Structure formats: C-alpha cells, structure tokens
Amino acid sequence: MYNATTRRASGRLGLAVAGLTIGGLALAGCSGGGADPATEKTEIRFLYATGDETWNSVVDSLVETFNEQSETTTVALDPLPAGTDYPTALKTVDATGSWPAIVDMRDTLTYASAGKLAPIPTEVTDLLEPSAFAAAEDGNVYTVPYSALNGELGLNIIYNRDYFEDHDLEVPETYDDFIALLDAIKANGDVPLATAAAEIWPSDQLWKPLAAPTFAKYSNDGGFWNVAAEGGASMEDLREPLERLQNIMDNYVLEGWQSTADAQTTTLLVNGQAVMATSSAGIGRLMDIQKVDPDFNAGLFIIPDDDGKINVLKNSVVGDTAGGLAISSQAAADKKEYASAVEFLKYFYSVDAANLMEEKGWISPNILASDEVKRNTEIPGAEDYFALLDNPNLVWYENSPTMTTFSAFGTFFRQARVEMQDGQTTLDQMIAKTQAEFDAQVAAAG
Template structure:
C-alpha cells in the first residue's frame, strides 16, 4: 500500500539545479538508464478532439494498480468535456525515480506525477500547489500543507500505513497441516520450521531488484523503529547522534537468518511479480508482499480457486508495529502536479486539477474498489461500496481492527535520505546473499549515511 505527520520541509527553493537532482541518484549515468522514448515527451499540452491533453506519469506495479489507473483515466476521459488524460507508465522500483530525474534534467515533465523523492522536488520548485477544491475532498489527516501553507501531494490510495507489507499464504495448506497464523515472532519462526519439516519451502520473497527487498525487512525492523516514534523517528535520531545503524543489528540478523534458512532457493533473482506465481504453483507456502489487497486480487486473477490469506509478522510481544503513512517529507508518495504544467499557460494545470477532483469522487472511488484497490480516504467514504469479494480481503480488514495494531512514525525530513535508502537496500541484499557480513553491512551503511547527512 502507499505511504500523518506535520510537514517540516522548507518553503520551496528554486535554487536546486537540475545537475543537483541528477547527482542525487548516486552518480549514475541516468540518461542512459531510461528508454529513449522519453526524449520526445513534453507535458503533452496539445489538444485531442478539442480537449487539453495531459500526461499522467506513474510507476507500474501490481496488476491491480495498473488496472485501476487505466479504469479511472478511461472513466474521466469519457466524462470530461475539456481534458484528456494520457497514461505514461514507467518501470516500478528504483527505475522509476531514476526516470523522474531524467525527465527533470531534460525538461520533460508531465502534468500529473505519481511522486517519489517528494521533498527533493518540492525544494527544487518542481511542484505546483494543489488547490482546496481537491484537498477538501479528503480526510484532513491524509494530507498536510508545507510551511508556505500550500499542499503539494495527495494520496493515490487509502493511507493504512505499511500494513500492505505482509505475508500472503496458502490457507488450504495451513488447514491441511494444522497450522495457524502466528501471534508472536517466536510463533512465526515455529511456523517456518513446521513448514520446512513437511519438506516444503516456507517462503518466497523478492530481491530481483532492490525495492521489494523492503517487503520482509520492514516488518522485521518495525519493532526497533517503533521505539523511536515518540522521539522523532529512528533516522532523525541517527542523524542527531542519538542512535546508529548498529541499533539495527538484531533485525538484520533476523533478516539474514530467515533468508538463509527458510526462503525458496533462488530468491535473489526473483522479481516481485513472480512471487504470486510461486505461491499459486505451490512452490512456496507463503510469499512476501507490499501490495495488500492488491496482491490478493492478483492471486485471485491467476487462480480463482486459490484460497489465499494474509497476516502481518508480529513482534516478540505480539504487537503489529506498522509504519504510518508519510504525508510529508522525502518518503511521502502520491499525486503531485508539476509546476511546468502551471507555467504552460495554465490549461494543463486546470486539467490536472479536474482529474484529481474526479479521482476523489464517490464514482471514481467505487470504480477503484470494484477493480480491486482500496479507495483513498475521502470525506464521503460512507458512500463508497467496499469490495469484500476478493478472497482473503477479510483478513486485511481484520488487521485494521486488530487490538495489537500499533501505528508508529519514522519521519525523514531531509532530502538526502532517499539516496541513502537506496544504498541501504542494496547493502542488505549483499548481506543476505553472502557477499558481505552483517558487520560490513552496518559499517558501510553508517558511512554512507554520514556522507549523505554531511552534504545535505
């Protein structure tokens, strides 16, 4: 699921250069990494049948999100008398923010952006304010103004925190072997042992590229991160010298133990989308996910007879420590309108606003639910028809009501964090794959963190 805190970012400063944005990708030759088709794209600002055409840039993800993006765009285009939304999907994961940086370097900004590295682009003056006609449709806790009083990002889906980072499992297998959803971390390990004792692979997880590596790591690290919630977040504590990456040794050890012992052989080359196939083909009894109900919907599309369920990995004390959604800072994600759209005469900006007003309407939210995604937190939520037909969806809704659910905050209000985070993900994968030790992972991650903070 997509990632409520008060915004601590500075008023947008237009002094951040395109070169600075390019460098924030870690020194990669970004232009070479992105399809050449981008070179011919502008904000689309022409007309289609007398309507203003705008591009909607988004990261392709699970099939449910891809279907939702198309269904809502099609419905808007059929309804609007003045605008046409043209879908501009790009690869998900780390390729997506890389492509965004390339677009910035070449001036090829779309009007609507499924935003990543939000604070970086906000401080660079790349985002236009989102008007009250849009934000007033949303619950107050799922968006927040910047220090200049304007709102620059609004959610694409329901903000239920990182509850989407969960385990999808084969319910029929559990019933056949007398297994139960774990209520403590010790029970989770015992569950993995029991499946392995049956001669089966307990878990499939994705690390074919770095972003899905969070799917197992985040629930394991959540109990540690939650300890710093009231103190302003773990990463801010590291930056202030009140904590260090050494404090993550225990969850890093747990991560390595699980991937060394219980994960389906060949996990390192597994792409995120392949875990659904591995689960449905019963090559593994469970798989990691970050798509929540969207992954359950994907499973159902592949095999309508597969009896899937989900659970969240519990802490030692049974708490379900779940990171709250970031509505501010660099880790915030959601819809943004590019400042380029506003500067190009205003028609593209007006079209983008019109689309967002439709996106948060009851009609569009019902369409999202029908397609298999939980709709955004709108004020008219009582009028939305929730979709409970997806097998396993009841498990997700039950998690939202679980008395052990503990939402915590881990804000990162500095633009250098996204670059460090990419590095840290890769360092964890190298550790899991045996290329480095835990000591080496901690040491080089701390060094990279300090370097990024020093140059902020």
C-alpha cells in the same frame, strides 16, 4: 526490489528508457494536426510509478473512464519504472525541463522547495478527509494521496489457508510463533517462504516488518533515521533485525530468490512451490492471486514482534517520504493544463472513481464521501486485511527521514542488505559500510 550487478544494469536501462519515454511524449504532445481549436481537448500527462498488475490496471481504467466522460481534457499516461528507479527517473524529468501536469511524487519537499510543484487547490482537498493531507511549512498542500492512508499495512505475508488448515497451523501471534511456523512447514518437507530480489526494492517486504519493532522505539523522537542523523542511533542498533533477516533467508526461503521478480511470487505460491510469500501489494496481491487461480484460498498476516504487537509504519502525510499526486508548477503556468489537472484530480477523488478502484482490488483514498464507497470484500483474504485495521495489537509508528539525500542512501542500504543475504558480505561488513555511507550522506545534506 533486487540484485547487485543486474540492478545497476537495469537501473541504467530504466533511466535510458525513461529519457526516451519523456522525450517521446513531449514530441507527441506537440502534435495537433489541423484539429478544430473550438473542440480540441487539452492533453495533459500523468507520470506515475508502475507497480503490480492491480495498480497498473487501476490507473489504466481510471484514465480511460475519465477520458471518455471529459469534454475538455485527455489524460496521457506516462509510466516509469517503479522502485528505486523512480526517484532517479524524476530527476531525469527535472533535468529535461519537461514536467507532466500530474506527477506521482517522491522526494516531495525537495521538489516543492525548488518551486517545481504547484499548490493543490481547495476544490480538490475539500473532497478528502482532513487527515488525508496536510500543508507544508509554507501553508500550501503539494500532494494528495493515491490510496488509502493505511501506512505499510500492505507489507505482509500471503499464505495458503488450505495448507494451514490441512496441517493444523495457525497465524503466528508472536515472533517466536512465526519461527515455529517456519520450522513446522520445513519439517513437513515443504518450502515455507518465497521472496524476491531480482530488483532491490522487494527486499523491503521481509526486512521492514522485521525492523519495525526497532524503528517503532524511535517514533516519538522523530524516527530512527532522524535520530541516527543526529548521532543518537546507529546501524549497530539494527543488528538484531538484520540477524533475524539473515536467519530466515538462510533457512526458510525458496532458492532462486536472487533472480525472482516480485510478481513471480504469486505463481510460486499458487503452484505450491512455497506455502507463504512476501508482499507489499496488500489486497492488490490477493487480487492477482485470484486472477491466476480463482479457487486458491489465500490469507494474510503481518509478522508480529516478540510481545505480539503488529508494528506498522504510517508516516506523516507531509515530508520527503510522503508519496502522493501533485500538480507541476510547469503545468500551472498554463491555464488550460492547470484546469485539466484539477479536473482530473476532482474525478480521482469522486465516489465513481473510488468504486472503480475498489472493484479492481485497490483501496481507494480517504474521501469525505467514503460511506458511499462499495468495498470489495469478495477477494479471498481481503477480510484479513480489513481485520488488521481493527486489531487491538496494531501499533502505528512514524519514521520519516528529513535528510534530502535519503533516497540515495535507501537504495544503498537495500543493495547492501541483499549482498549480505546473498553471502557476498558479512553482517559486520554490511553494518560498517552502511554506517560509512550514512555518515557521508548526512554530511552531504549539510
């Protein structure tokens, strides 16, 4: 999500806080007092990226419920900044040599290759649908999903359904329809769209759906970024979606987006300051809206392409871009910590845990016993989300970069887009400097 000078400052602050958090928890883990060894529980840490209110409440509830029922284990939460700060925080964790037992992973293959992660045992993976995980080249499974594998279906537009009905507006079926919708709302004297950039990662929420048709063209060839790394594509190929992004930002977005936090878009939508808002939280954002205003009639859609296709990223479950929960090799070296980590993951993929997630507004992971899970369809707008999964125009595509330095480029690319949107650089300058940075990162990756 967010903005230039503020981003750099907050990144340094987030890193400093991460260091303090890691150190503090490490010291706390050493304290045991005079507890009876026969009854003392093993404490393990769960390092995760904080997110929207829904995800944070899901993690809190899962851990609290698990701790109450486990006779052997206590899980201590180790939250770190989300978005672009999180991969940096993981590097700090690695540098300190203080790895938690359970880790919400980024740059998975990089850390697995470095021996930082332990294989996930079959007693955990046997609880999941076979398509929900995959082995790395060495035959081991290193991550298991923390949510349903619905790709980036959560990157969508949340809208005021009552406003649409009152003004005879409809969900767009093509990109031209989307622009016409923006024009119609603006002609009514209202602001069509709220978005955020107080941090740089929410800038993906509008960009990715606009770029999806271009990225999808390279899906069968290894993905856009891998083709670009081999010289078969370039930043110039992204000119059209970047032009569309700039047009929307210049003409239809609520002013003040540069300093707006992602969570604030809920308030802007509910208060009528904008008719629509970007989101990456999926049903979680709908749950947030319901908490703020239970009577707000929300809906959601994904921006379609010129031909009406809904292109949604669904990366491989293996690879550096694949997220998921992992067990650190440091924890695996301790039999008690490893057993506790496995115990927690087995609970995480239980029906009870899945039902708790769904109740809180989270889409639970793809477990084998999914037919026993009670889906939460009471949230206004949730039916739109589930309908997208069955939409005949839905097109899944892959775009999994294998470059080990891609996370650094990803941060640079987001920042460069925000600077372009803000008028600090031109589109041509943005393309030129991101191409130069990409080439440098490709060279650095070898």
